Amino acid sequence: MKKERSWAEPYKIKMVEPLFMTTREEREQFLKDAGYNTFLLRSKQVYIDLLTDSGTSAMSDRQWAALMMGDESYAGSENFYHMEAAIQKYYGYKHVIPTHQGRGAEHILSQILIKKGDVVPGNMYFTTTRLHQELAGGTFADIIIDEAHDPDSELPFKGNCDLNKLERLITKHGAENIPYVSIATTVNMAGGQPLSLANLREVRALCDKHGIMIVHDMTRVAENAYMIQRLEEGYGHKSTAEIVREICDLTDAATMSSKKDALVNIGGFLAVNDEKVFEKARNMVVVYEGLHTYGGLAGRDMEALAVGIAESVDDDHIRARVGQVQYLGKKLLEAGIPIVKTIGTHGVFLDAKKFLPHISQDQFPAQSLAAAIYADSGVRTMERGIVSAGRNKDTGEENRPDLELVRLTVSRRVYTQAHMDVVAESVEYVYSERHLIKGLKMVYEPEYLRFFQARFEPIT
Numbered sequence: 457m458k459k460e461r462s463w464a465e466p467y468k469i470k471m472v473e474p475l476f477m478t479t480r481e482e483r484e485q486f487l488k489d490a491g492y493n494t495f496l497l498r499s500k501q502v503y504i505d506l507l508t509d510s511g512t513s514a515m516s517d518r519q520w521a522a523l524m525m526g527d528e529s530y531a532g533s534e535n536f537y538h539m540e541a542a543i544q545k546y547y548g549y550k551h552v553i554p555t556h557q558g559r560g561a562e563h564i565l566s567q568i569l570i571k572k573g574d575v576v577p578g579n580m581y582f583t584t585t586r587l588h589q590e591l592a593g594g595t596f597a598d599i600i601i602d603e604a605h606d607p608d609s610e611l612p613f614k615g616n617c618d619l620n621k622l623e624r625l626i627t628k629h630g631a632e633n634i635p636y637v638s639i640a641t642t643v644n645m646a647g648g649q650p651l652s653l654a655n656l657r658e659v660r661a662l663c664d665k666h667g668i669m670i671v672h673d674m675t676r677v678a679e680n681a682y683m684i685q686r687l688e689e690g691y692g693h694k695s696t697a698e699i700v701r702e703i704c705d706l707t708d709a710a711t712m713s714s715k716k717d718a719l720v721n722i723g724g725f726l727a728v729n730d731e732k733v734f735e736k737a738r739n740m741v742v743v744y745e746g747l748h749t750y751g752g753l754a755g756r757d758m759e760a761l762a763v764g765i766a767e768s769v770d771d772d773h774i775r776a777r778v779g780q781v782q783y784l785g786k787k788l789l790e791a792g793i794p795i796v797k798t799i800g801t802h803g804v805f806l807d808a809k810k811f812l813p814h815i816s817q818d819q820f821p822a823q824s825l826a827a828a829i830y831a832d833s834g835v836r837t838m839e840r841g842i843v844s845a846g847r848n849k850d851t852g853e854e855n856r857p858d859l860e861l862v863r864l865t866v867s868r869r870v871y872t873q874a875h876m877d878v879v880a881e882s883v884e885y886v887y888s889e890r891h892l893i894k895g896l897k898m899v900y901e902p903e904y905l906r907f908f909q910a911r912f913e914p915i916t
């Protein structure tokens with residue numbers, strides 16, 4: 457058998473940005489000032505930033521050149537038409553509404569499609585997506601397969617939907633109270649897990665039977681497509697671009713945070729096939745985002761996005777991007793660190809419940825672990841557990857997710873393999889001293905999306 461060759465980066469570096477090292481003493485003070493919330497650290501206090509892959513990609517020289525082609529006309533900017541053409545070509549949706557980022561699109565679509573009392577099934581919640589569904593009067597219902605909630609399950613497609621769960625919801629609430637099914641590629645909160653095309657086809661058939669729309673949260677669609685190419689039978693010979701198109705063609709509308717897969721620092725869009733929904737969205741975008749040919753974006757940003765979309769589905773790019781994440785994941789697995797299996801596509805997720813069994817979920821183990829890793833090495837990560845899960849919108853009780861995770865998110869084209877080695881060493885060291893880590897108590901809790909701004913203090 458031929459040995460699989462390495463995934464080295466399909467680019468070379470032409471401009472660099474210095475990183476700053478700090479001492480452990482300084483970092484302990486920074487953490488205290490930031491209320492033990494890594495979102496409240498200043499970026500100059502961070503050495504390697506694995507907080508998020510959102511808006512943190514390195515743009516290519518072609519994208520930087522595209523910025524110079526910005527047409528900053530208020531109406532009818534040429535850049536809008538380039539962006540629209542790229543979306544139509546690579547994703548296949550008919551109509552495009554630009555928004556400042558993904559949540560802008562979620563807001564508009566939720567307000568248009570959801571009525572009070574509706575139920576919105578989805579393959580696991582996402583923070584902003586669920587909040588906009590709730591603000592529009594809906595309730596999110598989880599239809600992801602059970603294995604997605606189990607960090608030890610090694611299924612290849614842990615982003616798949618459980619058709620029985622969906623069918624039961626339709627029977628219970630009636631198709632007329634289900635405005636759409638929300639399908640994410642890949643599933644961020646499950647650890648960056650892909651969904652298979654076979655599963656999506658089954659969801660499509662069930663939705664067709666009941667006349668229900670599918671809305672695609674396509675934030676990481678290229679990464680999902682690449683996993684299908686690698687793992688799903690019958691797709692090994694297809695390009696990532698072809699698979700992306702096949703996924704999109706099975707859905708009716710999409711919300712996109714272009715800050716992830718599409719390699720830009722800001723931007724998003726809503727894409728729909730239905731004329732009536734398009735008309736409403738085009739009317740609403742003027743109220744909340746900006747005119748329908750810029751939606752909160754500068755012309756130059758739309759041009760960079762048009763280029764970024766094409767680059768994001770390139771097979772060499774996506775192989776190296778996911779390859780780097782898998783490299784870090786395998787390193788941690790080999791060191792015996794408890795992480796979510798299967799390794800995801802945009803980050804490696806530490807299982808904080810197993811990492812810190814002496815800290816109960818009320819004392820925020822993932823939040824504590826993220827703080828401990830920062831204190832050790834200046835590596836910034838993010839909590840994805842009980843803090844991110846927030847409270848039940850009706851009872852006010854805390855949601856208690858099975859998954860209590862710390863996300864080590866890898867930005868696209870930004871860090872090297874040596875940075876991944878340094879990260880792995882820090883996590884291994886913190887693991888060896890894990891018994892010293894203490895839990896936290898929350899001393900300030902914002903009403904919405906509390907994980908962004910909550911403040912904590914150590915329990916002594």
Ligand SMILES: *Cc1c(COP(=O)(O)O)cnc(C)c1O
Nearest residue numbers: 557558559582584644673675713
């Ligand atoms: C980031 C993200 C969003 C929201 O997009 P923003 O650009 O941050 O507003 C929605 N869904 C998923 C899966 C995401 O990762």
